[in-house]
Amino acid sequence: MPTFLSLRFREHWVRPALFFGNNPISLAGGAITTAAGVTMIGNWLMEMFAQPHPNPYLGIIFNLILPALFVLGLLIIPVGIFIRHQSLLKAGKIPAVYPKVDFNDRIFRHGVDIVLVATIINFLVVSMASYRGAAYMDSPQFCGASCHVMHPEYTAYKISPHSHVACVECHIGSGARSYFAAKVDGTKQLFEVAFNTYSRPIPSPVQNLRPARVICEGCHTPAKFVGERLLVKSSFADDEQNTETQSVVVLHLGGLDGLSHLTGIHGVHLGHIEYIATDESRTTIPWVSKRNPDGSETAFTASSLNGATPKGERRLMDCIDCHNRAAHTFVTAEEALNSAMAIGAISPSLPWVHKEGLVLLKATYGSQADASTRIPAELEAFYRSSNPDVLSSKADLVKAAGKELVTLYSQNVFPDMKVTWGTHPNHIGHMSYPGCFRCHDGDHNAKDGSSIPQDCAVCHNLLAVDESKPKVLADLGIQQ
Ligand code: HEC
Ligand code: HEC
Ligand code: HEC
Ligand code: HEC
Ligand code: HEC
Structure with a gap:
């Protein structure tokens, strides 16, 4: 038996803890911690063997909320102990000698073993969860996808050459100071989102960005002769x-x-x-x-x-x-359409598709969802009224063109964030x-x-x- 389970330790710590810990609040805390812990461990095991779920809200639950519950449960246990202690003290019911803890009793001995093992597991779970929580908060998923305010930048980012460079690589420096500054800024933004006072669109240029040469030259050297x-x-x-x-x-x-x-x-x-x-x-x-x-x-x-x-x-x-x-290239409607036609995603063999496509891209829609139903329907209606042959002979191409127009629109126009064609100019060229x-x-x-x-x-x-x-x-x- 480990020495710290000496008689003294047993009498002064283990017995009182078990005695006072036997209260509904502490037991509930233990239950919360166990439930959160088991769910998290289950999720980690699943991630080891299967693709992680791409839903950003699940990420928030598994990496931020469950760990918080886990710690909350752990904190509730001593609170329950304290409350029971105080109320028994008031009632004068604190026993002079705590109920005996008998290490010869096998069941009890195993109980203590379980508490010890659980403590070690809790410690591991908390360290793992805080590591993962921090990593998750640095992930593009958290920055871009879980916050609809970032929808335009995240969408453009995913199709940029930097789609595998994390947001934090450019937006937050290394070291504790920039990390802290970013979290303060992020908390401010969280309030702006909660109270719906953030600016639409998010203004550019970003004022507190580190000098570009510090950011970009971490990966690209201007000394390279291109x-x-x-x-x-x-x-x-x-x-x-x-x-x-x-x-x-x-x-x-x-x-x-x-x-x-x-x-x-x-x-x-x-x-x-x-x-x-x-x-x-x-x-x-x-x-x-x-x-x-x-x-x-x-x-x-x-x-x-x-x-x-x-x-x-x-x-x-x-x-x-x-x-x-x-990392966030928004293009003009002309550029978007020309590139899509150049690679055949919208077939240049469809008569008038450039002119009509441009009209449809530049029209005003209430939301991206609205655009995604109206654009294909209106393209089809255009051919039905002006050129029904095309609709019958090239039905697939018309359908593909409608779909691609929706994609181009939803990569560049975000009515809810007031981002439209030309909102964010590009200085190249x-x-x-x-x-x-x-x-x-x-x-x-x-x-x-x-x-x-x-x-x-x-x-x-x-x-x-x-x-x-x-x-x-x-x-x-x-x-x-
Ligand atoms: C390769 C570096 C890089 C990466 C990676 C990057 N950004 Fe940016 N981002 C920039 C730069 C540079 C600007 C500033 C543009 C300017 O000053 O005109 C910017 C601007 C922004 C803006 C301000 C609005 C705007 O469109 O200009 C937001 C919001 C933003 N980024 C969010 C994100 C998010 C979210 C991610 C990850 C999903 C991300 N960024 C990844 C470099 C980057
Ligand atoms: C005066 C404007 C200007 C400045 C300043 C500038 N660039 Fe460029 N850069 C360009 C242009 C223009 C291109 C070519 C764009 C194209 O192909 O469409 C380019 C291309 C590149 C490319 C792709 C090169 C390749 O091999 O194809 C990289 C990487 C790049 N720049 C990085 C940087 C970095 C890092 C800095 C800052 C140290 C920087 N640039 C500063 C204008 C600039
Ligand atoms: C963490 C590393 C990293 C940082 C930081 C970074 N880049 Fe890049 N950059 C990349 C990678 C990776 C690619 C993709 C290379 C490829 O696709 O072949 C790339 C590609 C590019 C290209 C070429 C795009 C093209 O069309 O060929 C340009 C231009 C560029 N980066 C500019 C910048 C600028 C400007 C910054 C600073 C705001 C920056 N990068 C910061 C890693 C980085
Ligand atoms: C903020 C102002 C500014 C911007 C923006 C700018 N330049 Fe310049 N550029 C200058 C100045 C100043 C010079 C130096 C002129 C001189 O030496 O007489 C220069 C010189 C040049 C030169 C060399 C000219 C020579 O006589 O050999 C080239 C090439 C050039 N720029 C290309 C570009 C390109 C391409 C872009 C856009 C991607 C660009 N510049 C954007 C200010 C700018
Ligand atoms: C200061 C530098 C600079 C000067 C001066 C300049 N250009 Fe350009 N030009 C560029 C850059 C940079 C690009 C590439 C843009 C990109 O990467 O998309 C470009 C692209 C182009 C293109 C390609 C088509 C396109 O849509 O991008 C044409 C055509 C062109 N320029 C014509 C001209 C003509 C004509 C002049 C003289 C009146 C001129 N440029 C002067 C920098 C310059």
Whole structure:
């Protein structure tokens, strides 16, 4: 028998604990803990052998609520003991000697063994549950899926190149301080959700994000020389044949080249360009400055400023000033439709599908559910009235097109969060949003007469612009 079960220990601890513990409150606590513990262990075992259930609300139950109940049960046990002790004390019924604990009694001895084993198990369960609870709160499922406020970002995230990078990797730093700051922020947000006072849409840019170079350079090094990057984009016209044209550009992405020169789009901006934006979304940038190698500064100002320096934060340009939608790319309706048609998810062989698809995507719907019934129905109605042959000969394609339009809509428009086409602009490029042309608009001039260049060839070679079957794609063997 272990020494701590010595006589003294038995008389002063085990006996009173058993005596006072025998009360309805403590027994209920024990029952709650046991039930929660058994359910959690069962769930962990099941997860070992089967796919975890993807439902985020089950995650909340198993990783946060059950552990809380488990601990609550444990806490209730001493509360019951305390209350019984107090009430017996008041009534003067505390026995001088507690009922005998007889270790020669086999049943009793096993009872004590069970309590000991249960304590060890409880300890293991609590450590495992807190570890899992913390891990769960860091999971994209918890951040994105269990909170409908995050629905737009979570949806875009799941189809982004970063779909396997956890939200916390970008949004929360490592170390106790950022963890604490995030939890304080999160609690504030929880209240906003509970009282329905959060802003719709969630504003962008995120003010308390760490500097992008700290975030992104944890995984990507700007010193990587990317060189040239080929980009092919298709667009379809609003005519009956949905005439396809393509643009082919070679982007001078550059980087740090073999001679340690910073070149191209990636090389020239980082670390020495600052700007002042005069709007929240950093779209209007009338003032830009560049630190030259000799330490001097060249300011480029928009002519509207008349040489003055606008008020506002001077921001050092970093990754997010171009890659602001790295993990949450929302596209325009045109971009969404063109990409879907280019890969055949919406068949370009359906007459007028580009024109009609765009009308349906841009229409106003009360909710995503509303859109998901109305879009396919209206596409079908369109063909029934204008082109019944198509409906009979290409029924499958019409159906698939309707389904795909719903997908495109629900990846980009979230009526309940007031996120619609264009709510979150993308700063890469210049076709759909100002992007690079916020500065490279030909109207940012320095005192010495130079300006931030808008010359097309500075950023890319234009091999084809909106051409039908560009020859260069055939030459490259990309298309016939
Ligand atoms: C690769 C890094 C990265 C990952 C991973 C990431 N985010 Fe973001 N997120 C950003 C950046 C950068 C912004 C800021 C955009 C800006 O400043 O314009 C942002 C902005 C947001 C915003 C503000 C609204 C908006 O659309 O701009 C929300 C909300 C958000 N993220 C939620 C999430 C959630 C939820 C997840 C996980 C499911 C997640 N993020 C994963 C980088 C990331
Ligand atoms: C935890 C690691 C991690 C962090 C942090 C991270 N990324 Fe990524 N990034 C990845 C991975 C993984 C991929 C996917 C590579 C692939 O699909 O081949 C990727 C892909 C990309 C791509 C390429 C997309 C494409 O179309 O090819 C860009 C651009 C990018 N990241 C930018 C960023 C920016 C900007 C940030 C900071 C806001 C960032 N990343 C933060 C891991 C990370
Ligand atoms: C001046 C704008 C700008 C800045 C600043 C910028 N990028 Fe980029 N980046 C681009 C453009 C443009 C592309 C090509 C986009 C495309 O292909 O559509 C690109 C492409 C990439 C890619 C994909 C490269 C590949 O191999 O295909 C990664 C990864 C990336 N950027 C990471 C970063 C990181 C990390 C930073 C910050 C250290 C950064 N970028 C800063 C404009 C920028
Ligand atoms: C905040 C302002 C700003 C934004 C946004 C911006 N740039 Fe720049 N860019 C500059 C400045 C300033 C210079 C340096 C001009 C100089 O040296 O005279 C520059 C230089 C360049 C150069 C080198 C030009 C040369 O003469 O060789 C390239 C290429 C370039 N930018 C591409 C881009 C691309 C692509 C984007 C969008 C993805 C972009 N820039 C967005 C400010 C900006
Ligand atoms: C400051 C750099 C910069 C300048 C100047 C610039 N572009 Fe671009 N352009 C880009 C970037 C970056 C992309 C790639 C966008 C993306 O990744 O989607 C692009 C893409 C394109 C495309 C591809 C089609 C598309 O929808 O993206 C065309 C066409 C194009 N540019 C035309 C032009 C023309 C014409 C000019 C001259 C008036 C010009 N660009 C000047 C940076 C620039």
